[in-house]
Amino acid sequence: MITLQDVSVTYPTGTHALQQINLQVGKGEFVFVVGSSGSGKSTFIKTLLGEVKATHGKIFVAQKQLDRIKRKELPYYRRILGVVFQEFRLLKDRNVYENVALAQRVVGVSKQKIEKNVMNILELVGLSGKEKMRPKELSGGEQQRVAIARAMVNRPAILLADEPTGNLDPQNSWEIMKLLEEVNRLGTTVIVVTHNHEIVNKMKKRVIALHSGRITSDEMQGGYIQ
Numbered sequence: 001m002i003t004l005q006d007v008s009v010t011y012p013t014g015t016h017a018l019q020q021i022n023l024q025v026g027k028g029e030f031v032f033v034v035g036s037s038g039s040g041k042s043t044f045i046k047t048l049l050g051e052v053k054a055t056h057g058k059i060f061v062a063q064k065q066l067d068r069i070k071r072k073e074l075p076y077y078r079r080i081l082g083v084v085f086q087e088f089r090l091l092k093d094r095n096v097y098e099n100v101a102l103a104q105r106v107v108g109v110s111k112q113k114i115e116k117n118v119m120n121i122l123e124l125v126g127l128s129g130k131e132k133m134r135p136k137e138l139s140g141g142e143q144q145r146v147a148i149a150r151a152m153v154n155r156p157a158i159l160l161a162d163e164p165t166g167n168l169d170p171q172n173s174w175e176i177m178k179l180l181e182e183v184n185r186l187g188t189t190v191i192v193v194t195h196n197h198e199i200v201n202k203m204k205k206r207v208i209a210l211h212s213g214r215i216t217s218d219e220m221q222g223g224y225i226q
């Protein structure tokens with residue numbers, strides 16, 4: 001599903017944010033990416049999104065060669081991916097339904113299908129009945145559920161989550177991780193960047209550790225010791 005061959009990213013400032021990354025993530029995998037601040041985790045996510053260009057190496061995502069994709073093709077490429085961020089990034093002046101439906105409108109889904117898909121995905125994330133609420137009327141955990149629904153409503157093959165529990169208390173963090181596990185169980189490849197040791201250690205998934213832009217360990221059913 002995802003292959004990186006000798007990928008390096010050097011920012012114009014000269015910082016080597018990723019160095020010679022070789023990596024394969026198979027369809028349906030659940031992977032944690034861990035590492036201290038500045039180790040290159042966000043750069044890794046941004047590179048997969050095509051927001052940051054690799055300075056060296058090849059990247060294949062769902063049979064597309066990302067390092068060869070033209071700028072104007074990026075919006076189509078990004079339909080393969082759903083993304084969730086630490087700070088939710090919901091539209092404050094739109095309700096739950098609208099926040100999720102917008103993701104479908106931009107790809108041209110019909111009104112009837114949007115309604116069905118949005119209701120289905122809101123049920124999956126446990127937010128049925130909250131369609132009319134605005135983000136500020138929801139708890140942090142609920143807002144992150146809306147963000148996950150928005151990321152998943154177009155049925156992307158891959159879900160990227162950059163510190164999805166960074167703004168949540170332990171109980172909500174755990175519930176969001178269980179939801180990501182459910183999304184993964186339904187067939188989506190899930191990549192989660194996190195600092196949360198407890199969750200990584202409990203979930204026994206593949207763990208890729210970065211340090212100074214390099215992969216220092218990659219273990220199936222790994223843990224996270226700092």
Ligand SMILES: Nc1ncnc2c1ncn2[C@@H]1O[C@H](COP(=O)(O)OP(=O)(O)OP(=O)(O)O)[C@@H](O)[C@H]1O
Pocket residue numbers: 011012013015016017035036037038039040041042043044
């Ligand atoms: N736009 C940029 N321009 C120049 N340097 C950058 C840029 N973004 C990140 N960096 C640098 O690249 C390195 C990796 O940063 P990155 O944000 O990927 O790390 P991170 O592991 O996500 O950190 P954190 O956990 O603090 O979010 C750091 O040294 C950072 O200062």
